[in-house]
Amino acid sequence: xxxxxxxxxxxxxxxxxxxxxxxxxxxxxxxxxxxxxxxxxxxxxxxxxxxxxxxxxxxxxxxxxxxxxxxxxxxxxxxxxxxxxxxxxxxxxxxxxxxxxxxxxxxxxxxxxxxxxxxxxxxxxxxxxxxxxxxxxxxxxxxxxxxxxxxxxxxxxxxxxxxxxxxxxxxxxxxxxxxxxxxxxxxxxxxxxxxxxxxxxxxxxxxxxxxxxxxxxxxxxxxxxxxxxxxxxxxxxxxxxxxxxxxxxxxxxxxxxxxxxxxxxxxxxxxxxxxxxxxxxxxxxxxxxxxxxxxxxxxxxxxxxxxxxxxxxxxxxxxxxxxxxxxxxxxxxxxxxxxxxxxxxxxxxxxxxxxxxxxxxxxxxxxxxxxxxxxxxxxxxxxxxxxxxxxxxxxxxxxxxxxxxxxxxxxxxxxxxxxxxxxxxxxxxxxxxxxxxxxxxxxxxxxxxxxxxxxxxxxxxxxxxxxxxxxxxxxxxxxxxxxxxxxxxxxxxxxxxxxxxxxxxxxxxxxxxxxxxxxxxxxxxxxxxxxxxxxxxxxxxxxxxxxx
Numbered sequence: 001x002x003x004x005x006x007x008x009x010x011x012x013x014x015x016x017x018x019x020x021x022x023x024x025x026x027x028x029x030x031x032x033x034x035x036x037x038x039x040x041x042x043x044x045x046x047x048x049x050x051x052x053x054x055x056x057x058x059x060x061x062x063x064x065x066x067x068x069x070x071x072x073x074x075x076x077x078x079x080x081x082x083x084x085x086x087x088x089x090x091x092x093x094x095x096x097x098x099x100x101x102x103x104x105x106x107x108x109x110x111x112x113x114x115x116x117x118x119x120x121x122x123x124x125x126x127x128x129x130x131x132x133x134x135x136x137x138x139x140x141x142x143x144x145x146x147x148x149x150x151x152x153x154x155x156x157x158x159x160x161x162x163x164x165x166x167x168x169x170x171x172x173x174x175x176x177x178x179x180x181x182x183x184x185x186x187x188x189x190x191x192x193x194x195x196x197x198x199x200x201x202x203x204x205x206x207x208x209x210x211x212x213x214x215x216x217x218x219x220x221x222x223x224x225x226x227x228x229x230x231x232x233x234x235x236x237x238x239x240x241x242x243x244x245x246x247x248x249x250x251x252x253x254x255x256x257x258x259x260x261x262x263x264x265x266x267x268x269x270x271x272x273x274x275x276x277x278x279x280x281x282x283x284x285x286x287x288x289x290x291x292x293x294x295x296x297x298x299x300x301x302x303x304x305x306x307x308x309x310x311x312x313x314x315x316x317x318x319x320x321x322x323x324x325x326x327x328x329x330x331x332x333x334x335x336x337x338x339x340x341x342x343x344x345x346x347x348x349x350x351x352x353x354x355x356x357x358x359x360x361x362x363x364x365x366x367x368x369x370x371x372x373x374x375x376x377x378x379x380x381x382x383x384x385x386x387x388x389x390x391x392x393x394x395x396x397x398x399x400x401x402x403x404x405x406x407x408x409x410x411x412x413x414x415x416x417x418x419x420x421x422x423x424x425x426x427x428x429x430x431x432x433x434x435x436x437x438x439x440x441x442x443x444x445x446x447x448x449x450x451x452x453x454x455x456x457x458x459x460x461x462x463x464x465x466x467x468x469x470x471x472x473x474x475x476x477x478x479x480x481x482x483x484x485x486x487x488x489x490x491x492x493x494x495x496x497x498x499x500x501x502x503x504x505x506x507x508x509x510x511x512x513x514x515x516x517x518x519x520x521x522x523x524x525x526x527x528x529x530x531x532x533x534x535x536x537x538x539x540x541x542x543x544x545x546x547x548x
Contacts, residue, residue: 022418023417023418023454023456024406024415024417024418024419024420024421025406025407025408025415025417025421025424025451026056026405026406026408026417026449026450026451026454027055027056027404027405027449027454027456027458028404028405028406029393029401029402029403029404030054030055030056030403030458030459030460030461031402031403031461032461033381033396033400033402034054034381034394034402034403034461035377035378035379035381035383035394035431036054036434036460036461036462037054037377037431037432037433037434037436038051038052038053038059038431038432038434038436038439038444039051039052039053039054039383039392039405039429039430039431039432040072040073040074040429040430040431040432041072041385041392041407041426041428041429041430042068042070042071042072042082042426042427043390043407043409043410043424043425043426044067044068044070044371044425044426044427045067045409045410045411045423045424045425046067046409046411046413047063047064047065047066047067048061048062048063048064048409049061049062049064049068049072049080049082050409050450051074051444052405052450053444053446053460054403054458054460054461055446055458055459055460056405056449056450056454056458057446057447057448057449058446058447058448058449058450059444059445059446059447060105060442060444062080062082062103062107063107064082064084064101064103064107064109066084066085066086066099066101067084067085068082068083068084068085068097068427069083069084069085069086069095069096069097069098069099069122069123069124070083070085070095070097070123070124070125070371070427070428071083071124071125071126071427071428073128073430074430074432074436074438075102075128075438076436076437076438077437077438078104078105078438078439078440078441078442079102079103079104079105079110079438080102080103080104081100081101081102081126081128081134082100082101082102082103083097083099083100083101083122083124083125083126084097084098084099084100084101084112085097085098086098086099086114086116088116088121090118090121090141091116091121091123091139091141091160093123093160093222093225094370094371095123095124095225095227096121096123097115097116097121097122097123097124098114098115098116098121098122099112099113099114099115099116099122100112100113100115100122100126100134100136100167101113102169102171105442110171111169111170111171111174112174113167113169113175113176115136115138115165118141119140119141120138120139120140120141120163121138121139122136122137122138123137123138123139124137124226124227124228124427125137125227125228125229126229127229127230127231127238129166129231130233132168132169133166133167133168133169133179134166134167134169134176135164135165135166135229135231135238136164136165136166136167137162137163137164137226137227137229137240138162138163138164138165139160139161139162139163139222140160140161140162140163140183140184140185141158141159141160141161142158142159142160142161142185143158143159144156144157144158144159146159147159147211148196149196149197150185150188150190150196150197150198150211151188151190151192151193151196151197151198151199151211151212152190152192152211152212153190153192153193153212154212154214154218154219155219156219156221157221158221159221159223160221160222160223160224161183161184161185161223161224162183162184162224162226163181163182163183163184164181164182164229164238164240164251165178165180165181166178166179166180166181167179180253180256180257180260181257181260182238182251182255182257182260182261182272183260183261183272184209184224186260186261186262186272187207187208187209187263187272187273187274188208188209188210188211189201189202189205189208189209189210189211190202190210190211190212191212192212198211202284202285203284203285203286205284206274206277206284206286206344206349207263207270207273207274207275208273208274208284209224209245209274209283210283210284210285213245213282213283214244215244215245215246216244220244222244223244224242224244224245225242225243225244226240226241226242226243227241227242227243227298227299227371228240228241228298228299228300228301228373230300230301230302231253232302232340234305234340235267235336235339235340236252236253236254236267236340237250237251237252237253237275237340238250238251238252238253239300239301239302239313240300241297241298241299241300241315243296243297243298245279245280245283246279246280246283246292246294246295246296246297247277247278247279247280247283247294248277248278248279248294248297248300248313248315248332249274249276249277250274250275250276250277250342251272251273251274251275252266252267252268252270252271252272252275254266254267254268255271255272259271259272260272267340268340268341275341275342276334276336276342276344276349277349278293278294278332278334278349279292279293279294279297279315280292280293280294281347281348281349286347286348287347287348291348293317293330293353293354294315294317294330295317295318295319295320295322296318296319296369296370297315297316297317297318298315298316298318298370298371298372298373298387299314299315299316299372299373299374299428300313300314300315301313301314301315301373301375302314303331303376304376306378307376307377307378307380308376308380308397308529308541309331309333309355309356309376311336312331312332312333312334312355313331313332313333313334314329314330314331314332314374314375314376314382315329315330315331315332315374316329316368316372316373316374316384316385317329317330318368318369318370318372319369320359321363321364321367324363324364325364325367325369326359326360326363326364326365326366326367327366327367327368327372327386328357328358328359328366329357329358329374329382329384330354330356330357330358331354331355331356331357332351332354332355333351333355334350334351335349335350335351355501356397356501356502357502358374358382358384358395358399359399361399366386368386368387368388368389369388370387370388371387371388371425371426371427371428372384372385372386372387372388372427372428373385373387373427373428373429375429375430375431377394377431378433379539380396380397380531380539380541381394381395381396381397381402382394382395382397383429383430383431385426385427385428385429387425387426387427387428388425389406389424390406390407390410390421390424390425390426391404391405391406391407392404392405392406392407392426392429393405394431396531397499397529397531397541398497398499398504398505398531406421406424407421407424407426408421408424408449408450408451409424409450410422410423410424411423411424414450414451414452415451416451416452416453417449417451417452417453417454418453434462474487474488474489474490474532474540474542475487475488475489476488476530476542476544479544479545480544480545480546480547481520481544481545481546481547482520482546482547482548483519483520483521483548484517484518484519484520484521485517485518485520485530485544486515486516486517486518487515487516487517487518487530487532487542488514488515488516489514489515489532489534490514491514491534492512492513492514492534493511493512493513493514493516493532493533493534494510494511494512494533494534495508495509495510495511495533496508496509496511496516496518496530496531496532496533497509497530497531497533498518498523498528498529498530498531498544499528499529499530499531500526500528501526501527501528506523506528507523520546523546524546525546525547525548526545526546527543527544527545527546528543528544528545528546529541529542529543529544530542530543530544
């Protein structure tokens with residue numbers, strides 16, 4: 001968890017709040033560099049979903065009959081799409097859900113769907129598609145006999161595999177239709193028993209899942225434990241995060257259900273086999289522990305177009321620290337071409353390192369052993385949810401904290417300011433722009449702090465919300481550059497900062513002009529990110545290549 005005492009003094013110094021030394025929940029910091037918007041979160045031990053402004057005041061909430069199971073989203077029509085925890089007595093592992101519901105702005109249930117039987121259960125995450133359908137992660141129970149026939153060499157009563165289903169909701173009559181399905185069980189390989197199904201060579205079958213790979217307890221029935229799902233509309237691909245394999249996987253969504261059960265068909269002619277995997281090449285016998293870069297990660301998501309590092313993949317790397325316990329947020333730049341094909345050379349999938357990482361200055365101050373997530377924001381900052389601590393904080397590209405908030409809703413209810421808080425866990429948090437389409441026609445008036453007893457004041461900075469208020473046109477030349485680079489804008493600039501590939505700020509220059517020449521002779525060859533801050537505090541990012 002972050003050093004709250006240091007953040008307290010920083011906040012006082014910045015003059016944006018008046019806090020007291022025994023503060024335990026609510027807003028800890030809101031600086032002018034934060035991206036102003038509304039933050040959504042659903043406490044895991046509570047049935048209410050909250051929307052707060054950057055000062056930590058509630059602007060809206062939805063009440064449900066169910067605790068989340070686990071994700072929640074605001075759709076572009078203002079509907080709250082959330083998962084339900086129906087308390088399955090069969091699937092009792094972390095992340096268990098069992099259903100989905102849609103609530104209108106007033107909290108009325110306008111659609112619901114249950115996926116909870118003795119053989120299957122919705123869990124963790126869902127993804128709303130552009131066509132209005134919903135992708136759902138579902139545990140898929142297999143018997144011990146089925147696992148043995150598949151070539152598994154570890155005995156157990158049951159084994160939970162995974163399915164991804166696409167539901168077409170019927171908003172008029174209720175319920176829905178499953179129109180597409182992918183099963184992990186259709187894409188297995190094993191080199192244990194040549195008399196059983198799926199026999200082959202693991203190291204030459206990276207597109208398949210080794211049914212005998214395990215991490216931790218080998219008899220754990222929750223074998224794969226997928227904990228997130230996201231969709232890429234440009235390439236019609238799905239990305240999931242497997243906690244147990246410490247990997248992210250990408251599959252083709254353009255297939256039919258029949259093709260998804262095979263190894264052929266779809267836009268990439270690989271059926272439902274993995275198009276790409278990354279994080280732990282030990283799972284397909286193409287590396288050792290030294291090569292593992294993801295550790296029990298969550299929230300694998302594509303960074304949207306027009307955002308900094310667009311098209312890359314962001315993950316919350318929960319147990320990145322070994323042997324010390326600490327977490328990181330990492331960005332991966334996958335080897336993909338313009339058609340959505342991934343390069344594979346026959347060994348471990350590239351890249352061999354992260355494109356960008358956030359880590360606390362004292363690494364062990366930031367550790368979330370499970371759940372959690374991260375979101376790239378429109379101004380280039382990153383909103384991070386430390387799930388077990390119920391803490392949301394925003395960092396700029398250099399890793400400086402510009403906003404922080406602690407969930408004041410615990411298992412026992414709403415916390416009084418100053419009292420200790422436990423079990424205020426949150427799966428993820430999301431920041432929506434104030435002009436988000438889903439808020440059209442709604443009045444989002446601050447209603448006071450969720451917690452009782454908070455008396456501090458806060459300045460709500462509106463900088464960076466109206467993207468059309470000041471159009472900033474910036475050019476960088478030459479690019480690639482050798483000994484200098486010129487940065488030119490249509491309005492006066494305030495500062496120029498240059499970051500290397502690891503996110504370290506290597507140069508910064510203040511200015512009051514609209515054109516600046518930066519001496520780059522001391523920079524090594526490589527790709528750098530330039531953060532340009534205009535006089536009206538609009539932020540833009542540009543990449544530059546230094547090649548001498």
